[in-house]
Amino acid sequence: MSMNRREFIKITGLSTLFGLAGKGAFELLRPGVLDAAEHGHGHGAPAPEEPAEAAIRWGMTIDVEKCSEPGVVERCIKACHSVHNVPDFGDTKNQVKWLWEDDYEHTFAGNENEFMADHVKALPFLCLCNHCDEPPCVRVCPTKATFRRPDGIVAMDYHRCIGCRFCMAACPYGSRSFNWFDPRDALNQKEYNMEFPTRMRGVVEKCNFCVERLAKGQMPACVEAAPQALAFGNLADPDSNVRQILRKRSSMRRKLELGSKPSVFYLV
Amino acid sequence: MYDAWKILVGLAIFLGLFTFAFWMNAGKAAPVPEVKIDTPEIKKMPEPERKCVEDKHFMRTTHMQLINHWRDQALRDGDREYVNKKGEKYVISLQNTCIKCHSNKKEFCDKCHDYAGVSPYCWDCHIVPPEEPKEEPKGNEL
Numbered sequence: 001m002s003m004n005r006r007e008f009i010k011i012t013g014l015s016t017l018f019g020l021a022g023k024g025a026f027e028l029l030r031p032g033v034l035d036a037a038e039h040g041h042g043h044g045a046p047a048p049e050e051p052a053e054a055a056i057r058w059g060m061t062i063d064v065e066k067c068s069e070p071g072v073v074e075r076c077i078k079a080c081h082s083v084h085n086v087p088d089f090g091d092t093k094n095q096v097k098w099l100w101e102d103d104y105e106h107t108f109a110g111n112e113n114e115f116m117a118d119h120v121k122a123l124p125f126l127c128l129c130n131h132c133d134e135p136p137c138v139r140v141c142p143t144k145a146t147f148r149r150p151d152g153i154v155a156m157d158y159h160r161c162i163g164c165r166f167c168m169a170a171c172p173y174g175s176r177s178f179n180w181f182d183p184r185d186a187l188n189q190k191e192y193n194m195e196f197p198t199r200m201r202g203v204v205e206k207c208n209f210c211v212e213r214l215a216k217g218q219m220p221a222c223v224e225a226a227p228q229a230l231a232f233g234n235l236a237d238p239d240s241n242v243r244q245i246l247r248k249r250s251s252m253r254r255k256l257e258l259g260s261k262p263s264v265f266y267l268v
Numbered sequence: 269m270y271d272a273w274k275i276l277v278g279l280a281i282f283l284g285l286f287t288f289a290f291w292m293n294a295g296k297a298a299p300v301p302e303v304k305i306d307t308p309e310i311k312k313m314p315e316p317e318r319k320c321v322e323d324k325h326f327m328r329t330t331h332m333q334l335i336n337h338w339r340d341q342a343l344r345d346g347d348r349e350y351v352n353k354k355g356e357k358y359v360i361s362l363q364n365t366c367i368k369c370h371s372n373k374k375e376f377c378d379k380c381h382d383y384a385g386v387s388p389y390c391w392d393c394h395i396v397p398p399e400e401p402k403e404e405p406k407g408n409e410l
Contacts, residue, residue, distance in 0.1 A: 085395075147344070149346055150346075151346070155343070155344075157343050157344060158393060159339060159343075189398070192395050194363065194395055194397065195361075195363060195364050196363070197362075197363060197393040197394045197395060198393055198395060199393055200389075200392040200393050211346070215346070215348050
């Protein structure tokens with residue numbers, strides 16, 4: 001049978017139109033084969049294994065009422081910021097914050113229960129990076145400067161940060177701050193924690209769940225400063241301290257509706 | 269050749285300016301730097317134990333690769349333990365391991381880095397222990 005180009009194009013065009021060619025034809029004649037091939041394993045091969053459930057997922061519980069006791073919030077913030085050489089520029093525009101205090105309305109913006117008990121609405125809320133299980137900041141980082149460690153900590157590699165601030169736009173919790181100025185200008189040289197670096201101008205920074213202290217077997221600085229209000233532990237272990245607390249007490253998490261699965265729980 | 273003398277004078281001036289850097293600095297080779305390892309922390313150690321994480325030659329030639337590797341290992345892999353060629357273990361940390369001993373940045377790091385014309389940006393973030401302001405030797409300055 002001879003066929004010229006015009007006829008060939010007519011036939012393939014029409015058959016595509018009726019779903020008889022291309023991917024559609026494959027699906028019609030041998031369903032599932034093409035999809036399997038596209039995913040890199042042949043027909044009948046077992047589905048790729050789901051990654052094993054992580055053994056560690058660090059999380060934190062914050063007892064909101066105990067945080068309202070005088071001095072607790074300030075003590076936590078001071079402990080965190082002095083351990084990590086976080087500068088204080090004295091104004092909110094250039095503020096760099098790892099741990100900070102906010103009110104109910106702003107902490108739970110968008111999903112606030114309008115009939116929440118009055119005394120809860122008046123409480124101070126300690127805010128920090130939520131170390132999300134599905135961190136949106138990690139998805140947008142173009143240099144992989146921010147990444148999720150296997151133990152659930154969302155870490156920053158300041159060596160790789162180019163200061164594009166995509167992560168700041170992506171983070172729904174405002175947990176990230178940009179260094180508009182050299183942070184050393186706003187730090188007292190005599191009060192440096194010599195065991196931890198500062199940052200430089202032009203990088204984004206945030207809470208690191210005290211990863212450097214965990215490596216030494218210590219608790220995060222804020223938990224050490226207020227052990228009665230904060231608890232830190234492994235969410236993946238059903239018998240851990242945080243899981244036991246969460247089993248007994250009702251808790252809230254920030255902006256759950258976004259699906260980022262935060263690891264910081266507010267006990268109310 | 270028309271205007272030969274103009275061209276020749278112009279060429280001479282051009283060559284003179286072009287090679288200015290060479291003949292200006294001729295015979296003024298910077299001396300090979302001698303780094304100092306007489307910090308209090310190193311002096312505290314008894315003589316036979318005075319050694320770095322790897323041997324002297326390795327550290328001189330490869331410390332930049334080692335530090336780069338340490339950074340990735342500690343920060344990205346979360347593994348903060350370094351096992352050297354002899355099997356000895358060290359904590360991976362620029363500030364808590366390297367600078368604990370080599371607390372004299374000016375006399376240790378800067379000397380060679382200036383000589384080699386490199387300016388690593390380690391110190392933009394990592395904190396250098398304060399050094400007593402010493403009378404800097406004059407010369408070799410711009």
